[in-house]
Amino acid sequence: MMTQRAGPTGAATEDTDMRLLHRTLAVPLCAALLAAACTGTSDSADDQDLPLVVLGEDDIVLTAALVRFDDCGALLDHLRNEYAARVGPWGFGGGGWFGPAEDEMMDEAMADSDDSGAVSAGSPVEGVDFSGTNVQERGVDEADVVKTDGRRIFTLSGGELVVVDVARRQVIDTVEAAEGWSSELFIDGDSLLLIVRSYDEDTHVPQTVLQRIDLTSNRLSIVGTMRVEGDYLSARSVGGTARVIMRYDPQHNFPFVYPQNPQGEDAAERVNREAVLNSTLDDWLPRYATGDRDIAGGQQLTDCAEVHAPSVFSGFGVSTVMSVPVSGDLDPSSSTAVTAPGDTVYASVGSLYVATTRWLDPEQFDDDEDGWRRAWQERRTALHRFDISGGGRAGYEASGDVTGEIHNQFSLSEHEGYLRVVTTVRDPWGDESESHVRVLEQQGDDLVEIGSVGDIGRGENVQSVRFAGDIGYVVTFRQIDPFYTIDLSVPADPRVIGELKIPGFSSYLHPISDDLVLGVGTDADLDGRITGAKVSLFDVSNLADPREVSVWAAPDGWHDVGWDHRAFLWWAPERLAVVPVTVWQDFSGAVVLHADDRSVREFGRVSHAEADEQPGITDCRKLTVDDLPSAERSEFSTEVEFLIVEASSEVLACESGETGMTGFDCYPEPYFEDEVARLGLLRGDESVSICWWNHEPRRIVRSIVIGDELWTLSFKGWGFDGSRRGRLEVHDLATLTPLAGVDL
Numbered sequence: 001m002m003t004q005r006a007g008p009t010g011a012a013t014e015d016t017d018m019r020l021l022h023r024t025l026a027v028p029l030c031a032a033l034l035a036a037a038c039t040g041t042s043d044s045a046d047d048q049d050l051p052l053v054v055l056g057e058d059d060i061v062l063t064a065a066l067v068r069f070d071d072c073g074a075l076l077d078h079l080r081n082e083y084a085a086r087v088g089p090w091g092f093g094g095g096g097w098f099g100p101a102e103d104e105m106m107d108e109a110m111a112d113s114d115d116s117g118a119v120s121a122g123s124p125v126e127g128v129d130f131s132g133t134n135v136q137e138r139g140v141d142e143a144d145v146v147k148t149d150g151r152r153i154f155t156l157s158g159g160e161l162v163v164v165d166v167a168r169r170q171v172i173d174t175v176e177a178a179e180g181w182s183s184e185l186f187i188d189g190d191s192l193l194l195i196v197r198s199y200d201e202d203t204h205v206p207q208t209v210l211q212r213i214d215l216t217s218n219r220l221s222i223v224g225t226m227r228v229e230g231d232y233l234s235a236r237s238v239g240g241t242a243r244v245i246m247r248y249d250p251q252h253n254f255p256f257v258y259p260q261n262p263q264g265e266d267a268a269e270r271v272n273r274e275a276v277l278n279s280t281l282d283d284w285l286p287r288y289a290t291g292d293r294d295i296a297g298g299q300q301l302t303d304c305a306e307v308h309a310p311s312v313f314s315g316f317g318v319s320t321v322m323s324v325p326v327s328g329d330l331d332p333s334s335s336t337a338v339t340a341p342g343d344t345v346y347a348s349v350g351s352l353y354v355a356t357t358r359w360l361d362p363e364q365f366d367d368d369e370d371g372w373r374r375a376w377q378e379r380r381t382a383l384h385r386f387d388i389s390g391g392g393r394a395g396y397e398a399s400g401d402v403t404g405e406i407h408n409q410f411s412l413s414e415h416e417g418y419l420r421v422v423t424t425v426r427d428p429w430g431d432e433s434e435s436h437v438r439v440l441e442q443q444g445d446d447l448v449e450i451g452s453v454g455d456i457g458r459g460e461n462v463q464s465v466r467f468a469g470d471i472g473y474v475v476t477f478r479q480i481d482p483f484y485t486i487d488l489s490v491p492a493d494p495r496v497i498g499e500l501k502i503p504g505f506s507s508y509l510h511p512i513s514d515d516l517v518l519g520v521g522t523d524a525d526l527d528g529r530i531t532g533a534k535v536s537l538f539d540v541s542n543l544a545d546p547r548e549v550s551v552w553a554a555p556d557g558w559h560d561v562g563w564d565h566r567a568f569l570w571w572a573p574e575r576l577a578v579v580p581v582t583v584w585q586d587f588s589g590a591v592v593l594h595a596d597d598r599s600v601r602e603f604g605r606v607s608h609a610e611a612d613e614q615p616g617i618t619d620c621r622k623l624t625v626d627d628l629p630s631a632e633r634s635e636f637s638t639e640v641e642f643l644i645v646e647a648s649s650e651v652l653a654c655e656s657g658e659t660g661m662t663g664f665d666c667y668p669e670p671y672f673e674d675e676v677a678r679l680g681l682l683r684g685d686e687s688v689s690i691c692w693w694n695h696e697p698r699r700i701v702r703s704i705v706i707g708d709e710l711w712t713l714s715f716k717g718w719g720f721d722g723s724r725r726g727r728l729e730v731h732d733l734a735t736l737t738p739l740a741g742v743d744l
Contacts, residue, residue: 065310065311065398065399065400065445065446066308066309066310066311066338066384066396066399067308067309067310067311068305068306068307068308068309068396069304069305069307069309070305071304072281072304075281075304075307075309076279076280076281076284078309079279079281079284079309079339080276080277080279082309082313082339083276083316084273084276084277086313086316087269087272087273087275087276088265088269088272089258089259089264089265089266089268089269089272090256090258090259090268091251091254091256091258091272092249092250092251092316123149123150123151124149124150124151124706125150126150127572128573129150129706129707130148130149130150130704130705130706130707131569131571131703131704131705131706132147132148133147133566134565134566134567134568134569134570135566136346136409136410136565137347137348137349139238139349140236140237140238140347140348140349141186141236141237141238142234142235142236142237142566143184143185143186143195143234143235143236143237143242144184144185144566144702145183145184145185145701145702145713146702146704146713147185147186147187147192148166148704148706148711149187149189150166150706150707151165151166151167152164152165152166152172152215153166153704153711153728154185154187154192155713155726155728155744156177156183156185156726157724157725157726157744158724158725158726158744159176159177159179160174160175160176160177161174161175161177161185161192161194161213161220162174162726162744163215163218163220164728164742164744165218166706166711169730169739169740169742170742171742171744172218173215173218173219173220174220175213175220175221175222177194177196177211178194178196178198178209178211178225179196179198180196180197180198180199180209181197181198181199182196182197182232183195183196183197184235186235186237186242186326187326188237188240188325188326188327189327190214190215190216190327191212191213191214191215191326191327192212192213192214192215192326193210193211193212193213193242193324193326194209194210194211194212194213195208195209195210195232195235195244196208196209196210196211196232197231197232198227200295200296203252205229205252206229206230206231206249207227207228207229207230207295208227208228208230208231208232208244208246209225209226209227209228210224210225210226210227210228210244210322210324210330211224211225211226212224212225212328212329212330224290224329224330225290225291225292225330226288226289226290226330226332227288227289227290227295227298228246228286228287228288228295228301228320228322229248229286229287229288229295229298229301230246230247230248230249230286230318230320231246231247231248231249232244232245232246233245233246233247233319233342233345234345234409236345236347236352236388237326238347238349238388239391240325240326240327240391241323241324241325241326241388241391242323242324242325242326243321243322243323243324243347243352243388243394244321244322244323244324245319245320245321245322245342245345245352245354246286246319246320246322247317247318247319247320247341247342248285248286248317248318248319248320249316249317249341250283250284250285250316250317250318251316253279253282253283253284254272254275254276254279254283255275256268256271256272256275257271257272281300281304282300284318284339285300285301285302285307285318285337286300286301286302286318286320286337287299287300287301288301288332290330290332299332301320301322301332301335301337302320302335302336302337303333306335306336306337306393307337307338307339308336308337308338308339308384308396309338309339309340310338310339310340310356310382310384310399312358312382312401314340314341314356314358314382315340315341315356315357315358316341317339317340317341318337318338318339318340318341319337319338319340319341319342319354319356320335320336320337320338321335321336321337321352321354321386321394322334322335323335323388323391323392323393323394325391333393334392334393335393336386336393336394336395336396338354338356338384338396340356340382340384341356342354342355342356343355343356343357343381343406344406344408344409344411344412345409346409346412346413346414347388348413348414349389350387350388350389350414351385351386351387351388351389351397351414352385352386352388352394353383353384353385353386353412353414353419354383354384354386355381355382355383355384355406355412356381356382356384357379357381357382357405357406358379358380358381358382358401373427377425377426377427377432378403379403379404379405380401380402380403380404381401381402381403381404381405381406381421381423382399382400382401383399383400383401383402383412383419383421383440383447384396384398384399385397385398385399385419385442385447397442397445398442398444398445398446398447399445399446399447400440400446400447400448400449402421402423402438402440402449403423403425403436404423404424404425404426404435404436405423405424405426406421406422406423406424407422407424407462407463407464407465408465408563410464410465410466410467410509410565411423411462411465413467413472415467415469415470415488417441417442418439418440418441418450418491419439419440419441419442419447420437420438420439420440420467420472420488420494421437421438421439421440422435422436422437422438422462422465422472422474423435423436423438424436424457424461424462432459433457433458433459433460433461434454434455434456434457434458435454435456435457435460435462435474435476436452436453436454436456437452437453437456437472437474437486437488437494437496438451438452439451439452439488439491439492439494441491450491450492451490451491451492451493451494452494453486453494453495453496455496456474456476456484456496457474457476457477457482457484459478460476460477460478460482461476461477461478462474462475462476463475463476463477463505463506463507463521463562464505464506464507464508464509464519464521464562465509466509466510466511466517467488468511470487470488470489471485471486471487471488471540471543472485472486472488472494473485473486473509473511473517473540474486475505475506475507475509475519475521476505477504477505477524477528478528479524479526479527479528480501480502480503480504480524480526480528482499482500482501483499483500483501483502483506483519483538483546483548484496484498484499485497485498485499485540485543485544485546487543497543497544498540498542498543498544498545498546499546500538500546500547500548502536502548503523503524503525503526504521504522504523504524504531504534504536505521505522505524506519506520506521506534506536507520507521507522507561507562507563508520508521508561508562508565508568510568510570510577512570512572512575512595514541515539515540515541515597516537516538516539516540516595516597517537517538517540518535518536518537518538518570518577518595518600519534519535519536519537519538520534520535520559520561520562520568520577520579521533521534521535521536521562522534522558522562523553523555531553531555531556532553532554532555532556532557532558532583533553533554533557533558533559533579533581533583534551534552534553534554535551535552535553535577535579535593535600536548536550536551536600537549537550537551537595537598537599537600549598549599550595550598550599550600550601551600552591552593552600552601552602554581554583554591555583556583556584556586556647557581557582557583557584557587558581558582559579559580559581559582560580560701561579561580566702567579567580567701567702569702569703569704569705571705574594574705574733575594575595575596576592576593576594576595576603576705576733577592577593577594577595577600578590578591578592578593578703578710578712579591579593580699580700580701580703582697582699584647585615585616585647585663585693585695586616587605587607588607588609588697588698588699588700589605589606589607589608589609589699589700589712589714590605590606590607590700590703590712591605592604592605592606592710592736603736604735604736605736606700606710606712606729606731606736607698607700608698608700608712608714608727608729608741609697609698614662614663615661615662615663615664615693615695615697616650616661616662616663616664617661617662617663618652618658618660618661618662619654619658620652620653620654620655620658620659620660620661620689621652621653621654621683621686622650622651622652622653622661623644623651623652623653623676623681624644625644625645627644627681628641628644628645628679628681629679631645633645638675638678638679639672639675640672640675640676640679640688641679643672643690647693648692648693649690649691649692649693650664650690650691651672651676651688651689651690651691652666652688652689652690652691653676653681653682653683653686653687653688654686654687654688654689655684655685655686656685659689660689660691661691662695663693663694663695664691664692664693664694664695665691665692665694666689666690666691666692667689667690667691668687668688668689669688669689669690670688672688672690673687673688676688696716696717697716697717698714698715698716698727699714699715699716699717700712700713700714701713701714701715705733708732708733708734709730709731709732709733709739710730710731710732710733710736711728711729711730711731712728712729712731713726713727713728714726714727714729715727725743725744726744727741727742727743727744728741728742728744729741729742730742
C-alpha cells in the first residue's frame with residue numbers, strides 16, 4: 001500500500017488550500033489520472049472514507065508532497081501505472097522537459113571555510129592558514145577537482161589522483177582513478193572520497209563510481225569501489241559525511257519500439273505501454289556493484305521503503321541521495337530515492353534540497369500555441385527536503401512546489417528555518433518573464449509558501465542570486481543589469497527595497513562584508529552587446545540605494561565563474577580576489593584583484609603559459625588595419641582586407657625562412673598574395689600566409705592560498721575533466737613572483 005503522512009491542519013492562503021486539497025490521498029495513482037478521475041481501493045480501513053480526487057477543466061494542482069510505500073509490490077504498481085499513462089511511441093523520450101541541466105550572514109572568510117574534516121592540534125586552519133573550496137554555505141563542503149588541507153594538495157590529472165607535498169613542492173604519490181570523463185573529491189584527514197562520472201562500456205549507460213582512497217605513509221591506496229547506475233548530479237559534505245546525488249534514467253531497460261512513420265505511432269505506443277505494464281522493479285530502480293563485479297548482475301541500491309514518489313508527476317527518472325562517510329565504508333543501504341529527475345541540489349548544514357522542474361507533455365498541446373504558452377507560464381518547481389543533521393541516511397522530511405523555474409543552486413537558501421527561493425515565470429519563447437522571491441516554511445510534511453515578492457526583472461532572465469542572512473541580492477539582464485536588494489527580515493513579507501541599473505551583468509555574487517558585494521560577470525554596452533569580462537564592487541550599506549562604486553574590466557575577456565563558482569577565490573586576510581580570465585588572442589590565466597571599501601583594482605596576473613605557448617609570436621610581419629589604404633569596411637575592394645581586420649585571422653607577410661605564428665594554423669595563399677600585392681602591402685620577396693586562431697591555452701581553473709603563497713591549477717585546452725594533465729604553479733602572494741612549478 002502507498003501511504004503519505006498527513007499534513008498540517010489549517011491553511012496559509014486560498015491558493016495553498018487548493019493545492020493541498022486531498023493531500024492525504026492514500027490510493028494508488030493510476031492511468032485514469034490523465035482523464036478526469038482516479039479511483040482505487042486501499043487495504044487500510046482508515047483510508048476508505050478518503051474522498052476521490054477529481055480533476056476538472058481547471059486542472060487543480062495537487063501538492064508536490066512525496067509518498068512512500070509499505071512494500072515493493074505497491075511501489076511497482078505505482079511505477080507501472082504512472083509511466084504507462086505517459087509512455088509514448090518514442091518511449092519516455094521526446095515527451096518532456098526536465099529543467100536546467102544544476103545563508104548565514106557571511107563574515108569575511110565565509111566562502112573559504114567548510115568546517116568539514118578533522119583537524120588535529122597544530123594542523124593548518126582553513127580560512128586562516130589556507131583557503132578551501134569556494135562554497136555557497138559555511139560548513140557545507142562541495143566536491144571539487146582539487147582539495148587541500150594546508151599541507152597537501154589532492155587533485156585529478158591524466159586519469160590519476162595525485163597528491164602533492166606543499167612544503168617540498170613535489171608529487172609524492174599517484175593512484176589510477178576509475179575510468180570516466182569527470183571526477184570530483186572530498187577529503188577528511190588521510191581519507192578521500194572520489195566521485196567519477198562514468199559509463200558502462202557495453203551499454204554506454206551512465207554510471208557513478210565511488211572510490212574510497214586512503215593515504216598512509218605518503219602512499220595512496222584504493223580501499224573500496226562501488227559502481228551505481230545513474231548520472232552524478234552533485235555532492236555535499238557536512239561533518240565528514242558526504243551526500244552524493246545521482247539521477248537515473250530507466251528508459252534503456254525497456255524493449256521499446258519506435259515508429260518508422262506517423263502511421264506506426266499508435267502501434268508503437270501500444271507495444272511500449274505493454275512493456276511498462278509488464279516491468280519489474282529491476283527495470284525502474286538503479287543497481288549497484290562493489291569491487292570489480294559487473295553492475296549488470298548487481299543489486300537494487302535503495303530499499304523499497306526508502307523510495308518516495310511525488311504525488312504529482314514530475315518527470316521521468318529517479319534521483320538518489322546516498323550518504324557516504326568520507327573516511328568510512330561505502331554502504332549501499334544508506335540511500336534514499338525519489339522517482340523524479342532532480343535538476344538542482346542545495347544544502348545547508350542540516351537540510352538537503354533536491355529541486356525538480358515540473359514535466360510538460362507537448363503532445364497535450366498539439367496546434368494549441370496559447371495553451372502551450374499558458375502551461376509553460378504555469379509550470380512549477382517541486383522542492384524536496386531531506387534531513388542531513390545526523391551522520392546516517394538522509395531522511396525525507398517535506399515537499400512543496402513553487403510557480404516558475406530556478407536559475408541554479410544559489411536560487412535557494414535556508415535561513416532560520418525558512419527556505420527562500422528565486423523563481424522565474426516565463427513563456428516558452430522568453431518574450432515575457434517575471435521573477436519572484438518566495439519564502440517557504442515547513443508545516444508538517446509540506447513546504448508551504450508564506451510570503452513572496454514579484455515584479456523583478458520583467459522581460460529579463462535571472463543571471464545571479466545571493467542570500468546573506470536577512471538580505472537577498474538578485475541580478476537580471478536583457479540589455480542592462482538591474483541589481484536588486486531584497487529585505488527578508490519578515491519572512492511573510494519580503495520586499496524589494498533597492499534597484500540599480502548598469503550596463504552588463506554579474507553572473508556570480510560574493511558578499512565580502514556587511515556593506516560590500518563583489519559581482520563577477522560580463523560587461524556590455526547600452527544595447528546589451530557583450531564586450532568582455534567585468535568585476536564590480538557594490539556598496540550595499542544603504543539597501544534602498546545600492547551603488548556600483550568601482551569596476552575592473554577586460555575587453556574581449558571571459559571567465560567560467562558564472563557556471564562554476566568554485567573557480568573564484570576570495571582571500572579575506574589580504575582582501576584579494578582571484579578570477580580565472582581568458583582574453584582573446586592575448587592572455588589566459590588568473591587576474592588577482594584587490595578590493596577595499598571604495599575600489600577594486602588589478603593587483604597582478606598569473607599565467608602558466610611557457611614562452612613557446614604564447615599565442616601570436618612570429619618572425620613575419622603582421623599586416624594590420626594601419627597598413628590598409630582605408631579603415632572603412634565600405635571601401636574594401638578585396639577579401640584579404642576583411643581577413644586583416646577579423647579577430648579570428650592574421651595575415652602575415654613573410655620573408656624567406658620566416659613562417660607561421662604560435663597559436664595559429666598558417667597556410668601559404670598565392671591567391672591572397674596577388675590581392676596584397678595589388679594593395680601595395682608587400683616588400684621585396686615577401687610571401688603571404690593566412691593564419692587562423694587554433695590556440696589551446698593553459699587555463700587556470702582553481703586558485704588556493706597556502707600561507708604566503710598562491711597556488712594555481714591549470715589544464716591545457718578548454719576542459720579539465722581530469723583526463724588532461726594538469727600543472728600547479730606557486731607564486732609569492734605579496735608580489736606574484738613565480739616560485740616553482742609542479743607538473744602533475
